[in-house]
Amino acid sequence: MFDTMTFTKILGGFAGAFLVFLLGKFVAEEVYAARVGGHDGEVVQGYLIDTGAGDEDSGAEESGPSFDEVYASADAGKGERVFNKCxxxxxxxxxxNSTGPYLYGVVDREVDTAEGFGYSGALEQVVDIWTPEHxxxxxxxxxxxxxxxAMSFAGLSxxxxxxxxxxxLATFGG
Incomplete structure (x- = not known):
């Protein structure tokens, strides 16, 4: 059934495929990464797209009304439609509770206090009470x-x- 030659061919095929994959990995690293400081240098991103995040102008506040001004005239009906994302x-x-904690009475509630939900602890280091500003x-x-x-939501811009x-959310609980 299997003789030595067949076994050698199968083993050689796997070894050859492995070498092709290693060669592909090596070529991809050379194409998509630039080395700084010679061959043993630190690997950095080869194609850098400038987003302007490091510019001095990026620290300027966005123009428009402040949150307090907008919140004073906020529409809970429109908020219900936005809550569909949540x-x-x-x-x-x-x-x-679901994937995230329940939000009944979340406005002006202490952080990490939803009964029966296991929090990551990251919020307690930032804020104590969920005020509208927080x-x-x-x-x-x-x-x-x-x-x-642990919240992986990108946010509301x-x-x-x-x-x-x-x-x-302020209309629920209190």
Whole structure:
């Protein structure tokens, strides 16, 4: 059935395929990475796209009304539509946790106090109480506001959307 020559051919085929994959990996590393300081230097990204994140002008505040001004005239009805993005992970019924904690009474509630939910602990290091201002900062960029948080949502970029959804959440509990 299997003689020595057949076994040698199969083993040689696997070894040859492995060498082709290693060669492909080597070529890809050379094409997509630039080496600094010679052959043994640090590997850095070969194709860098300038986003302007390091520019001095990027620190300027965005123009437009402040969160407090927008929140004063926020529409809870519009916030209900924005909350549809949150429904995948959060529920509004007290004690009904999902992927994320329940949001019943979240406005002006202490952080990490949803009963029965296991928090990562990252939020406690940033804030004590979920005031509308703290919720605004967190909803704008959860990972940037509380590094290490388990919330993987990218955030709401529009201040109006954040104010409306916070106004909607304020109608639950208290």
């Amino acid at each position: 429904k995948a992970c959060h529920k509004l019924e007290k004690g009904d 919720l605004d900062g967190f909803l704008k960029n959860p990972q940037g506001y509380a590094p290490g948080t 529009k201040v109006e959307d954040r104010a409306n959804v916070i106004a909607y």
